Amino acid sequence: MGGLTIGVVGPGDLVDPIADVAEDGRRNRVVRIAYQHEDDAVRLVAEHHDEVDAWLFTGVVPHTVAEAADVVGHPAEHVSYSGVTLLSDVIRLLRDGREIRALSVDTLEAAEVRETLAAAGLETTATEILEYRFGQTGQDVVAFHRRAVERLGPDTVILTCLGSAFTALRSEHPTVRMVPSQRDTREAVASLVLKTQSHRYSDAQVAVGLAEIDGDDAPLTGLFSRLGASRFQLGEGRSAFVTTRGPLWTVTHRFTRLPVLAELAEHATRVHVGIGIGRSAMAAESAARTALGKAVDAGPVAASLVLPNEAPRMLYAQEAGPALVEPAADLRQLAGRAGVSTRTLLVIRDLLERTERAEVTAHDVAEAFGIHERSARRLVKQLERAGIAVPSGRRISGPGRPLVVYELTL
Template identity: 60%
Template sequence: MTRPTVGVVGPGDLVEQIAPVTEQAGRCPVVRVPYQHENETSSLVRRHHDEVDCWLFTGIVPRTLAELARVVDHPAEHVCYSGVTLLSVVVRLLNEGLSVRSLSVDTLDTDDVRETLAAAGLGDTRIAVLAYRNGQTAERLIDFHRNARHRFGPDTVALTCLGSAFAVLSQETHAVRMVPSRKDTRHAVGSLLLKTQSHRYSDAQVAVGFARLQDPGSTLARLLGELGASTTALADGRLAFVTTRGPLWAVTRGFTGLPMLTELAGHLTEVHIGIGIGRTAAEGEALANTAFGRAREAGGFIAALALPNEAPRVLETGAEDAAPGTAPDLQQLASRAGVSKNTLLTIRSLLDTRGGRGLTAQDVATAFGVHERTARRMVKQLERAGIAVVSGRRINGPGRPLMVYDLRL
């Protein structure tokens, strides 16, 4: 397997620091994608999309900005700023004879900061910590450090992970820009390469399809061409085709729709397409037969897709989207997601009681009386069908933060 090309995204100086470590640790080619301000992240990721196989962001801020803009289609990872980074900064300050009695620290986790300082014998240091949350801006970080200085006094040292914040703070107070350690970078590269390898394996899974229609015509031929599929005419009148998961994901808009059905509906009376994805051709064929049966039961112009361990879902044509201001067809959405209409009614009712503020997997688990792991699978099923969308908000509490989803119901 060829080594993936990694796009390293971040401020120019960090890109130049992290790119060589990435090349050495991953033994892979690197495309440097530097920006002057983090607000350029999304446009740069779009511009360099076709040049890379995966993304390594120099920190959580550019990665989050790109993901919220929905421009990250490749596997992605960011370099974390761990206690090693913080400790190296503190040691440097002490070596320079500077006071570390008061610190303001952004982006890092509060517990990590406290534990690191305690381990260094600096447990009495007064600290203010602003852990990273989606949507935080440079202005928010700058205000945080200014407020900490007002509370603790003029000797407070501001430690920031954001270059644009440092550019302002360094003109006002003693500020240090934290940069990730080589160890943190190597760890991020290793994690990214594992993700990319898994993604490549997933894309190479076998996709088998069966189609029945009176006259295949040019529209179906174009679809099969976009899939790079090989085809065979079966004795029962169906057309069988074989491709891989990657092209199918692109053509079906992430396994949610098949707009070409609209063109077929213009000159045919009925179309049934069933597609199955499996680890082997035999598994893909079995799932394709299941999906084809689902399409035939539904009637009309239907394409259905079956994935391992999931009920077949109906792929939307894209031609019957509800007009603005009208309620979506719950039965249609339920078929797309492979859940019951009553399930969506329960979720819609739950949304109404919360004033449409979004739901977490924990909310769904409580509403249905199921384990949270089961609820997470259900929410992921809705997400793949385009019904649940990550809002970018998280709820913090005991355990790991809960992702909030907006529901299109």
């Protein structure tokens, strides 16, 4: 695969050093998209969408904000601050002769911060950590640090990932602006390249849709335009369309919903849409017929999608109307919400069944997948953000730090 055009999005002081790494010796072309405040990320990503193949965000905050606004549209990744970046900042403070008695840290995961501090021999350091959650503002972060300094004392050092927080706090208290290390940036770029390769490869797949609508099907016109699809009339109330996987993935919000379904339901008494994806038009049409059958079985207004080697999945409207089929709480829906594969949830469900309980720790997940406990904690945090895993409030003591017990709903 040739080089990518990568849009690097973040505050001005971080975009340039991260973009230099992302260029990879000029193997990739980089569009540098700097903002003055995190709230500008959504507008800038939307404005530059057609200029890039992929997005590299300088941190989790602009990435999450843009994803929530549904403006990303391309493979995306953000640079993590939890690994070498955090350790480098701590070591730099020690090297400069600062005695680290207390730390106030924002945005990063608490478990990863404590693991890094332990690696630096600072496991007994008093620490306040504000994990990032969607909806947090720069003002929330600044207020958190000020409260932490009041609790921990004047020797507290603030570590912040937000430029706006750094600007507000640096004149009133010792504050370090965390800047991603080259190693963490290279890891993010490598992950982004793999995602984009996979996405480009999958774009070659054909997508065929079959629609049976008893009523006005005018809302489909806008959908076909967004898909760049060719439409064919098959008879009264029946039509077909052909596109490719890439546009379909974007328009259906990663194969989770059909935007016009609610509008169609307002103008028709019966709406059934089946979409199939395959390596050939024949394979895609066969999958579309299977999907259409699933939609017919589901109710008077329903849409379904069949991907290669997968069972049919339902596509839902953005806003549920009285005539629409309610989403089923199945693994495919949960996997899409959490951003993990169905197989991942199957492994976890098998773990719950074998242990005959609905609770797990990161250690349990690490053993089930054969992965490092740090990676398992990241997976559990993904499930937590999707509402699948909920901290029970209990911890299990062991040779290391106590393990958080999560209740899972699968």
